[in-house]
Amino acid sequence: MHSPSEENYLKALFALEYDGARPVNTNLLAARLKTKASSVTDMARKLQQKKLVHYRKYRGMRLTAGGRKVALDVLRKHRLWETFLVQKLNYRWDEVHEIAEQLEHVRHKDLIDRLDAFLGFPATDPHGDPIPDRRGVLRMPDSCPITVCRPGDRIRIVGLRDSSDELLRFLDRKTLRIGDTLTIRAIDDYDRSVRLTGEDKDITLSALAAGKILVEKL
DSSP: OOOHHHHHHHHHHHHHHHTTOSSBOHHHHHHHHTSOHHHHHHHHHHHHHTTSEEEETTTEEEEOHHHHHHHHHHHHHHHHHHHHHHHTTOOOTTSSHHHHHHHTTOOOHHHHHHHHHHTTOOSBOTTSOBOOOTTOOOOOOOOEEGGGOOTTOEEEEEEESOOOHHHHHHHHHTTOOTTOEEEEEEEOTTTOOEEEEETTEEEEEOHHHHTTEEEEEO
16 A cells, blocks of 8 residues: 555656656656655655665666556546546646546545546546556657647647646637647747647747647648
8 A cells, every 4th residue: 555645756756757867866856746855865765665666875766667557557547537527527627637636546446447437448638648548558649749840740739748737728828729630830930939720720839838739740
C-alpha cells in the first residue's frame, strides 16, 4: 500500500523522466512538487527502501519497474477521471485537474476498470494526453509542436505540452480544441508567429503558444 504523498512523488518523477530528465535531480523534483529539496531527499530514501526508485545522493533518482507501474496506475486513474468529469459531468477542461488529483488516489481496481469500460476505453484524456491501459501500457501519439510544421501543412491538434489552466483558457478564447483540423497558412519570418485557418477559423498564434500545441500532420 502506498500513501497519496508517495503516489504523487512517483507520478511527478514519471512525468520528469518522460520529459527526458534521467536521472531526476532533487531540485528539479522539488520545483515540480513545490516543496523543499530536503523533503524530496527524505521521500527518495523512503521510496528506495520500498524498491520503487533507485536513488544516489547528488546523482538523483529514477523509477524502478515497480515504481513505474505505480506511477502509470495513478496516471491512468487521473486521466480517466478527467475524461469522466468533462464528458459526463460537463466540467470545462480547465476545471478538472484539481478534482482528479483527489480522485486518482481511490483504491478500487474494479471501479477504475468499470469507469474505463463506461467511457468506452478512451485512448486520450480531454487534454490529448494518452491514458495507460489496465496493463500499464502507454501508447504515445506520433506528434510534434506546431512550430516545426511548414506553411501549407494540414494538421490535427492531438495534445498539449502544457495543460496549465492559463493555456487551456487561452485556447478556449481562440476556440481551439483537441481534434481540430487546420491548415498552416503562414509563419512570420520576424517573430515566428503562425497563422492558421480551418472551418470558421482564422487564427494567429505566437511562437510561444504554437510551441505548446502538439499536432499530427495529415
